[in-house]
Amino acid sequence: MNIQTIANRLKMNFIFLQQEYGFQDVSSVIDKDFCIIKMQNNTTGIALHFERRDYTLFVYLYRLIDGKMVEDKIPVSAELPLNSIELQYIIQLREDSNDNTNIKSQTSKSLDELMQDVAANLKKYADDVLKGNFEAFSEVDSIAKKRRLEWQNS
Numbered sequence: 305m306n307i308q309t310i311a312n313r314l315k316m317n318f319i320f321l322q323q324e325y326g327f328q329d330v331s332s333v334i335d336k337d338f339c340i341i342k343m344q345n346n347t348t349g350i351a352l353h354f355e356r357r358d359y360t361l362f363v364y365l366y367r368l369i370d371g372k373m374v375e376d377k378i379p380v381s382a383e384l385p386l387n388s389i390e391l392q393y394i395i396q397l398r399e400d401s402n403d404n405t406n407i408k409s410q411t412s413k414s415l416d417e418l419m420q421d422v423a424a425n426l427k428k429y430a431d432d433v434l435k436g437n438f439e440a441f442s443e444v445d446s447i448a449k450k451r452r453l454e455w456q457n458s
Contacts, residue, residue: 307356310415311339314352314361317419318343320427321350325434330373342373347436349373351388359415361422363391365430367438380452385445391422391430393444398429 311334318341321327327343327350341352349366351373366373366388374387426434433440 305415307334307336307339307354310354310356311341313415314339314341314354314419317416317423318352318426320423321345321434344368344373345434345436346371348434349388350434359418361418363422363426364388365391365394365433365441367441376452380449382449382453385441386448386452389441389444389448391426393448394433394440395425395429396447397440397444 311332321343325348326345327348328345330342330344330349331340332342333340337357338353338355340354343350344366347368349368349372351364351366353362353364354360355362368374369387376387377384380386430440
């Protein structure tokens with residue numbers, strides 16, 4: 305399956321963002337090995353990253369700055385809060401456990417099942433963030449930042 309088809313399927317599986325939360329397309333990057341689809345509403349941005357090699361879908365949630373999705377500065381600063389947080393950190397916070405057996409897995413059987421599972425997790429665990437409540441960002445910022453700093457310094 306080519307990456308453009310995958311991008312189209314991402315848009316279909318995440319159409320609820322437009323219908324239920326007022327998201328609009330911002331940009332798309334389509335490459336032979338990955339695609340990134342960015343959307344935003346009045347308060348929140350979202351980036352859907354699909355990587356063909358690892359067959360993974362990452363969802364990054366953004367707190368808008370002056371109405372725009374702003375990437376975190378590199379290198380990441382220990383003093384500045386992150387503008388974007390990966391959905392998995394919010395899921396772990398909400399599950400309040402390292403045992404995430406109840407979380408729909410990315411080891412789904414098909415691409416559509418993977419996308420549907422991630423979409424279900426997004427609705428279940430980040431509904432408030434999609435509506436502009438970023439309290440969860442404050443709670444997971446130090447964990448997410450620690451991981452990014454470890455990656456950055458490796």
